[in-house]
Amino acid sequence: MILIIAPPPTPNGDLHVGHLSGPYLAADIFKRYIRQHGQQAHYVVSTDDNQSYVDTTARRLGIEVTSLINQSRTEIRDSLSSYDIAIDHFGNQDASYREFVQAFFERLYSSGLVEVAEMQVFYDKKTDTYPIESFISGFCPNCLSYTCSGICESCGHPNSAIDLLEVQYPGLEILKEPRLVLKLEEFRSELEQYLLGMETHRPALKHLISSLLDQPMTPFPLSYKMNRGISIDFALSDQKLNVWAEMYPGHIYFLKKSAGQLSNKDEYVQFLGFDNSYFYVFVHFALGIAAQKCGFDWPLPRGFITNQFYYLGSSKFSTSKGNLIWARDLVKDYEADIIRLFLALHGPEFQEANFSLIAFEKTVSEIARKINDIVEVFNAKLTSMENGDDYKNNKTIEKIISILSKPLDLKDYSSSILAQRALNIIDFLRESLQHGNHSLLPFVPVLLVMGLDPFCPKYTQSIRDKFELSNYNWEELVPCCHIQHELPKLLVKR
Numbered sequence: 311m312i313l314i315i316a317p318p319p320t321p322n323g324d325l326h327v328g329h330l331s332g333p334y335l336a337a338d339i340f341k342r343y344i345r346q347h348g349q350q351a352h353y354v355v356s357t358d359d360n361q362s363y364v365d366t367t368a369r370r371l372g373i374e375v376t377s378l379i380n381q382s383r384t385e386i387r388d389s390l391s392s393y394d395i396a397i398d399h400f401g402n403q404d405a406s407y408r409e410f411v412q413a414f415f416e417r418l419y420s421s422g423l424v425e426v427a428e429m430q431v432f433y434d435k436k437t438d439t440y441p442i443e444s445f446i447s448g449f450c451p452n453c454l455s456y457t458c459s460g461i462c463e464s465c466g467h468p469n470s471a472i473d474l475l476e477v478q479y480p481g482l483e484i485l486k487e488p489r490l491v492l493k494l495e496e497f498r499s500e501l502e503q504y505l506l507g508m509e510t511h512r513p514a515l516k517h518l519i520s521s522l523l524d525q526p527m528t529p530f531p532l533s534y535k536m537n538r539g540i541s542i543d544f545a546l547s548d549q550k551l552n553v554w555a556e557m558y559p560g561h562i563y564f565l566k567k568s569a570g571q572l573s574n575k576d577e578y579v580q581f582l583g584f585d586n587s588y589f590y591v592f593v594h595f596a597l598g599i600a601a602q603k604c605g606f607d608w609p610l611p612r613g614f615i616t617n618q619f620y621y622l623g624s625s626k627f628s629t630s631k632g633n634l635i636w637a638r639d640l641v642k643d644y645e646a647d648i649i650r651l652f653l654a655l656h657g658p659e660f661q662e663a664n665f666s667l668i669a670f671e672k673t674v675s676e677i678a679r680k681i682n683d684i685v686e687v688f689n690a691k692l693t694s695m696e697n698g699d700d701y702k703n704n705k706t707i708e709k710i711i712s713i714l715s716k717p718l719d720l721k722d723y724s725s726s727i728l729a730q731r732a733l734n735i736i737d738f739l740r741e742s743l744q745h746g747n748h749s750l751l752p753f754v755p756v757l758l759v760m761g762l763d764p765f766c767p768k769y770t771q772s773i774r775d776k777f778e779l780s781n782y783n784w785e786e787l788v789p790c791c792h793i794q795h796e797l798p799k800l801l802v803k804r
Contacts, residue, residue, distance in 0.1 A: 311350060311351070311352065311569060311576050311577070312344060312349055312350070312351040312352075312576070312577045312578075312579060313351070313352055313354075313565050313569060313572070313576050313577065313578045313579070313609065314337050314340065314341055314351050314352065314353040314354070314579050314581065315337075315353075315354055315355075315561050315565070315578070315579075315580050315581065316333040316334050316336075316337045316353075316355050316581045316582070317333060317358075317557075317581075317582050317583065317586055317590075318355065318356040318357050318358040318401070318557065318560075319334075319355075319357055319358065319386055320357070320358045320361045320363050320364060320629070321357040321358065321359060321361075321364060321378065321379045321382035321383050321386065322361075322363050322364045322366075322367035322368070322378060322382060322629055322630065323367065323382055323385070323629040324382065324385035324386060324389055324636055324637065324638060325385075325386055325389040325390070325636075325637045325638075326627050326629060326634035326635060326636055326637055327620070327622075327627060327634070327635045327636075327637055327640055327653075327665060328619070328620040328622070328626070328627025328628075328634065328665075329627070329637065330389075330393060330637045330649075330653065331617070331620045331653045331657040331658060331663075331665075332581075332583050332617045332620070332657075332658070333581035333582050333583060333615075333617060334355065334390060334395055334581075335393065335395065335650060335653055335654070335657075335725075336581050336615060336617060336657075336659070336725055337353055337579075337581040337615075338353065338394075338395040338396055338397075339650075339654060339725045339728070339764045339765060340579070340581070340615070340723065340725070340764075341353045341396065342396075342763055342764040342767065343728060343764045345782055345783060346715075346760060346763065346764070346782065346783045346784055347715075347717050347783060347784065348783050348785060352398045352399070352565060352568040352569040353396065353397055353398050354397065354398060354399045354400075354401060354561070354564045354565050354567075354568050355390070355397050355399075355400055355401065356400065356401025356402070356403070356560065356561075356564050357379070357382070357383050357386060357401070357403075358553060358557070359379050359403050360403075360538055360539045360540070360550070360551075360553045360556065361443075361444075361553050362442060362443040362444040362445060362536070362553075363443070363444045363630060364378060364379060365444070365445075365538065366444040366445065366630070367629070367630060375538065385638070387400055388638070389636075389637045389638050389641075392637075392638065392641050392646060393637065393641060393646045393649065393650060394646055394647075394650070394767045394768060396767075398568045398569075399564055399565075399567050399568035401560070401563070401564035401567070403560075407560065407563055408540050410559060410563045411540055411551070411556050411559045411560055411563065412540055412541070412542070412544075412551075414559040414562075414601070414606075415490075415532065415542060415544075415551065415555070415559070416542075416544040416545075417604050418597075418600050418601075418604060419490070419542075419544055419545050420544075421600075421603070421604050423600040423603060423604065424490060424491065424492050424532055424600070425490070425491060425493070426488050426489070426490055426491070426545055426546060427488065427489065427491045427493075427529060428486050428487065428488055428489075429470075429486070429487065429488075429489045429491065429529070429531060430470075430472050430484055430485070430486055431470075431471070431472070431484070431485055431486075431487055431489070432446065432471045432472055432479075432482045432483070432484060432485075433482065433483045433484070433485045434479070434481060434482060434483075435481065435483060436481055439535075440534065440535045440536075441459075441471060441479065441482070442459055442460065442471055442534055442536075443458055443459055443460045444458055444630070446458065446459050446471045446474070446477060446479055447459065447474065447477070448474030448475050448476050448477040448478070449474060449475040449476050450462040450464065450465060450467065450469060450474070450475075451469060451473050451474065451475055452465050452467040452469075453465035453467070454475070457469070457474070459471035459473075459474055460554070461585065461586070461588055461589065463585040463619070463626075465518075466514070466515075466518040466584060466585060466587050466588055467518075467521070467522070467588070468528070468530075468588045470528075470531070472484060487535075488546060489531045489532070489533050489534070489546070489549070490531070490532040490533040490542055490545050490546060490549065491529040491530060491531055491532055492529065492530045492532055492555070492593065492596060492597065492600075493529045494527035494528070494529065494530055494592060494593070494596055495526060495527050495529075497595075497596040497599055497600070498523075498527065500595075500596075500599045501523070501592065501595060501596065502523060504595065504610070505519050505523070505591065505595070506519070506523070508613065508614075509720075509721035510612075510613035510614060510615065510720050510721045510723075511614065511616075512584075512615075512616050512660055513660065514584050514587075514616065514618060515584060515587050515591065515614060515616050518584075518587055518588070518591075519591065522588070522592065527592070530552075530555070530592075530593050530596075531552055532551060532552050532555045533545070533546055533549040533550060533551055533552060533555075534549060534550060534552055535548060535549055535550075536549075536550045537550075538550065539551055539553065539556070540556055554589040554593060555593065555597070557589070557594070558593070558594040558597045558598070559597075559601075561594075562608055572607070572608055572609060573607055573609065574602065574607050574608060574609045574610070575609070576609040577609070577612045578609040578610065578611045578612055579611065579612055579613050579615065579720065580611045580613070580614050580615070581615045581616075581617075582614065582615070582616055582617075583616065583617055583618075583619070584616045584617065584618050584619075585619070587614070587616060590611075590614065591614055594611075595610065595611065598610045598611075612720065613720045613721070613723075615720075615723065617657065617658050617659055618658040618659070618660065618661050618662045618663070619658060619662050620657065620658045620662070620663055620664075620665055621662060621663065621664040621665065622634065622635065622664070622665050623664075627665075635665070635667070642804070643803060643804060644674065644802060644803055644804065645768070645800075645801045645802060645803065645804060646768065647765070647766035647767070647768050647769045647800065647801075648674045648677065648678060648766075648800065648801070648802050649674075650765050650766065651674075651677060651729060651762070651765040651766055652670060652673060652674050652677065654725040654726060654728070654729040654764075654765050655677070655726055655729045655730065655733075656673065656726075657725075657726070659724060659725060659726050660724075674802050675802060677733070678799075678800050678801070678802045680733060680736060680737065681733075681736060681758075681762070681799075681800045682799045682800055683740055684736050684739055684740040684743070684754065684758075685796075685797045685798070685799050685800075687740050687743045687744055688743065688751065688754050688755075688796075688797050689796040689797060691743055691748060691751055692751070692793060692796070704749055704750075704753075706742065706747065706749070706750065707749075707750065707753050710735055710738065710739070710753075710757065711757075711784070711787065713731065713735065714731060714732070714735050714757065714760065714761055715760070715784040715787075725764075725765075728764060728765075729764075729765055731761075732761035732762055732765070735757065735761055736758070736761065739754060739757065751793070752789035752790045752793065753789045753790075754797070755773050755777045755779065755790050755793075755797060756777075756779060756781060756787055756788070756789065756790065758770070758773060758797070759773050759774060759779060759781070760781070760784065760787065763782075766800065769798070769800050769801075772798050773797065773798065776795045776797075776798065777790050777793070777795060
């Protein structure tokens with residue numbers, strides 16, 4: 311069994327196209343792809359309800375935090391559904407969730423794997439608050455990008471609020487107070503052995519891992535003084551869990567809800583945006599090692615599949631900054647299948663990319679034309695099929711299937727490679743049919759289905775229904791022996 315997780319979106323608004331281009335679509339494509347190779351998976355998503363960005367957005371909008379969360383959860387779930395992102399479980403932070411997360415950290419604390427230690431923190435005496443994350447910003451001490459505290463979205467390096475340069479927040483005091491902490495240096499040997507031995511890291515993540523391991527790792531604060539969150543009365547009664555720490559056992563909780571009992575023999579694949587890498591790759595992995603030392607039989611990640619930032623114009627897609635195109639708005643005008651295929655081909659998988667509506671409109675028309683060209687050729691050639699044609703032992707088909715069905719190792723996995731491979735096969739089929747290779751005709755519907763299924767599920771299902779195809783993996787692939795229907799066209803606009 312393969313377990314797939316994408317980071318919980320912050321419920322401070324709906325999903326925008328930048329969100330969609332990242333881990334949520336990528337994980338869905340991966341799940342559909344591995345199903346073609348006979349593997350079953352559970353894909354789980356939740357929402358990051360205790361995230362500080364929810365509080366700052368609610369304050370800016372002048373609404374209650376709970377109202378914003380409830381509204382955003384509904385919008386997020388609807389947007390995922392409108393793009394046919396097939397999630398097996400959409401997590402809800404109910405009372406049993408909070409108990410599960412709290413019990414996990416209490417067990418780590420009682421086992422001495424996390425501890426209370428003094429840390430320097432900012433304190434705002436005027437408001438009696440301790441500003442963190444979205445509440446305070448400055449310049450990254452590693453790369454000098456402007457950033458909020460916690461993590462630098464540009465270079466991926468962690469920081470605490472007091473590390474930031476040129477913080478414009480008058481009246482702050484620096485205090486030394488107790489916090490629940492995870493001492494990452496105590497897990498260095500496991501981190502080095504595991505992370506340096508993994509082959510799935512994309513270039514930016516590989517560089518970040520090397521950079522962070524080349525220096526002492528500072529203790530990670532597992533708790534803050536905040537009004538919202540999960541209490542840690544077992545250690546510090548006046549504090550709440552850091553949401554990035556809460557997230558790790560939260561993922562396990564929701565995976566158990568979806569898949570049932572978990573085992574360290576299960577394959578666990580983590581999709582994420584590069585900006586969250588430190589939390590997932592270092593903090594969560596260390597917590598996973600700590601969990602195993604405490605007797606939890608939970609799997610460690612087999613791979614981290616990252617993506618880079620998507621830009622809209624000269625700035626990153628951002629809900630908090632209002633630089634966005636809502637996913638729900640784009641799918642009102644364009645078919646979800648063509649958006650999915652476009653983002654798989656041109657999204658920020660390995661490097662930052664820029665979304666332009668003008669370029670999008672031109673490109674999706676070209677993609678659809680490429681697919682619909684073979685549809686037209688196929689439909690025009692239907693009368694060329696004869697009962698005497700030999701459709702078995704076809705060397706051309708064997709070659710096509712060997713290329714299209716060749717599995718990618720997780721270290722080589724790429725949505726864009728799979729999408730381009732499918733389009734290349736479609737080009738080849740069209741040319742072959744146009745040059746009179748009619749023996750390919752019975753295979754065209756099923757090859758379209760298998761090539762495009764991870765990206766265009768609605769379109770491929772319409773072909774399945776029309777031609778009564780039941781195949782979902784390569785072992786079940788058979789040609790259409792009695793073709794009486796024309797192939798449908800892939801639509802661009804609704």
